[in-house]
Amino acid sequence: SGDIMFQGVSSDNVQPAFDELNEMGFDMGGAGPAVRTSMSCVGAARCEQSCFDEARALRGMVNAYLDDMHRPALPYKFKFKFSGCPNDCVNSIQRADMAVIGTWRDNMQLDEPLAKQWFAKHGMDELVNDVISRCPTKAITLKEHGKVAKGGNISAVAVNDTHSMEVDNHNCVRCMHCINVMTGALATGNDKGVTILVGGKRTLKIGDTMGTVVVPFMKLEKDEDFEKIIELGGSMIDFFAENALEHERTGEMIERIGVVNFVEGIGLEVDPNMVTHPRTNPYVRMDDWDEEVAKVKQAQASAA
Ligand code: SF4
Ligand code: SF4
Incomplete structure (x- = not known):
């Protein structure tokens, strides 16, 4: 990521160059261990497969977390990407710490x-x-x-x-x-929305990882939907800032601490749709079973 990169500036001249470019009206940052310049596909502007307003989601996220782009203050880079449909033209599932991909839940x-x-x-x-x-x-x-x-x-x-x-x-x-x-x-269907995945990245401390689904489906149409996704992005950045090790991407942090801790840490409900396949290990711990069943039933009753 990065829009224009200047390389080879001597250390003493970095801040003066930064100041001068700022005075010309350019925004600086989006490199190093920071929130990176985000990307969306061309989406609804030109593409019939689009399932949400990608440009609005991208703009909202960038505006909300611009401060985190200006100066490197995170353990390592954090990227958002927005793809309008599962074709995923911006490769968000492979590259983004938080990938937002358009989808639908009714019939095509x-x-x-x-x-x-x-x-x-x-x-x-x-x-x-x-x-x-x-x-x-x-x-x-x-x-x-x-x-x-x-x-x-x-x-x-x-x-x-x-x-x-x-x-x-x-x-x-x-x-x-x-x-x-x-x-x-x-x-694509009429009942459109997005799926949110976390942890996509190229090889670093561990090999390449693809994003893991943490929100199987959410609507992204009304003002409050956009506010909700921006808030979720903020929770992910905060959790990453507090829990990742130096030079560790979100996918590696999740691999180390476990996806359940991550999902609970950012305040999301664990959903059975997040499970890729049923467990193959027959030894299942049953402690706190009744309490967990009561919690699931309560969540189902309040969702009904
Ligand atoms: S990701 Fe989907 S909506 Fe976006 S440009 Fe590609 S095909 Fe179109
Ligand atoms: S029906 Fe669904 S899964 Fe099958 S080819 Fe079409 S989009 Fe893919």
Whole structure:
């Protein structure tokens, strides 16, 4: 990160150069162990896959934590990145300490005239070999119109006079492949929001890490939603400042202290959707079981 970098300035001249550039109206910082200059994809400005207002989220975060960019005061760098959809054009999942990625939680949107237009141009081979069979979770099937399944999680669109594409939205993992290939005919859902991940980074103390989901879904539309995400960003910076070791990224800190301590430390509820796969170790500690069950039930009752 960094917008313009000046290298090779002698130590004595750093502050005078800093002052002079400030007087010209330039903001300085965004390097070293500090909050880095943040990035968002082009998003809603030009891209039909966008699921939230990336520029607003980015601007809000930068304005709120500008002081932390000016001077290096953290154990090491901290990066925010905002991608409008799971295509993740800014590589936030690999690179950002806090990655905000657009997603949706209802059914994908389908457009019959555009689906038929796509099929007329590309044909059955491309539909089957390049779209349907490449869905990683086999969520798409090709069926005769009369055999399309019914159900709240099913969406279907006719591609010609005899066949429809049927999408089982519960099994769609939002990989974006089919939407990228058939943009317009297939589109992201209407109930849009973001997923928040932490801890992506390149090799440092430990090897490369990808972001871990800490908020599976949150809406990002109203003023209070944007305030909430900015507040969450602040909690992450504060926790990192207080708990990371020298020259340690967020992903490494989490690896050292455990994701549960991190999630609780920044004030988030632990959610079963954060678990990648069920545990394989059959030895489970049962201490405080009843108290934990009561807590979960109470949280479920207050969310209902
Ligand atoms: S991440 Fe998604 S919304 Fe953003 S530019 Fe890429 S495809 Fe478009
Ligand atoms: S976006 Fe969903 S339905 Fe489409 S290919 Fe990916 S997982 Fe399958």
